Amino acid sequence: MPLLNIITIPHQTLRIKATPVALEEIRGLREFCNKLEKTMLAKDGLGLAANQVNVLKRIIVISTKDGPLVIINPTVSRKSIRKEISEEGCLSIPEVYGLVKRHRSLLVTGLTKKGEAIRLKATGLFARAIQHEVDHLNGILFIDRMKRLTRGTLPHENV
Numbered sequence: 001m002p003l004l005n006i007i008t009i010p011h012q013t014l015r016i017k018a019t020p021v022a023l024e025e026i027r028g029l030r031e032f033c034n035k036l037e038k039t040m041l042a043k044d045g046l047g048l049a050a051n052q053v054n055v056l057k058r059i060i061v062i063s064t065k066d067g068p069l070v071i072i073n074p075t076v077s078r079k080s081i082r083k084e085i086s087e088e089g090c091l092s093i094p095e096v097y098g099l100v101k102r103h104r105s106l107l108v109t110g111l112t113k114k115g116e117a118i119r120l121k122a123t124g125l126f127a128r129a130i131q132h133e134v135d136h137l138n139g140i141l142f143i144d145r146m147k148r149l150t151r152g153t154l155p156h157e158n159v
């Protein structure tokens with residue numbers, strides 16, 4: 001299965017808000033979701049959003065301990081008041097790393113690639129990746145939220 005092509009800045013699609021996926025669309029998007037998973041794995045990413053492969057649909061994939069997890073129409077709620085600062089990178093912004101403040105924990109709801117409802121509590125790196133990917137769906141990049149540039153010497157993940 002060929003991988004999807006990841007676009008990089010200043011590609012316009014990275015700045016456009018993605019459109020929600022209709023329930024009846026999900027079956028037809030199964031192959032795309034599989035490719036999104038494969039592409040994230042091949043690029044060693046912690047997450048990937050559809051915008052990053054030039055598709056304006058609200059679909060993200062996140063790396064979990066059980067493997068890649070696609071979340072369609074992700075909605076974040078119950079964001080913790082507590083925030084954490086850590087280093088982030090992005091497959092669409094090569095060679096750039098910076099410190100970003102994110103909520104420490106949150107609740108994410110949405111649909112799996114099979115169209116089943118999911119509801120997950122996320123903390124730490126998992127919560128960070130979800131916030132980074134949902135930002136992509138809204139045309140927001142981590143460099144917009146970055147406190148300062150780092151040299152990529154801290155442990156980091158590309159998302």
Ligand code: ZN
Nearest residue numbers: 090091092159
């Ligand atoms: Zn990214």
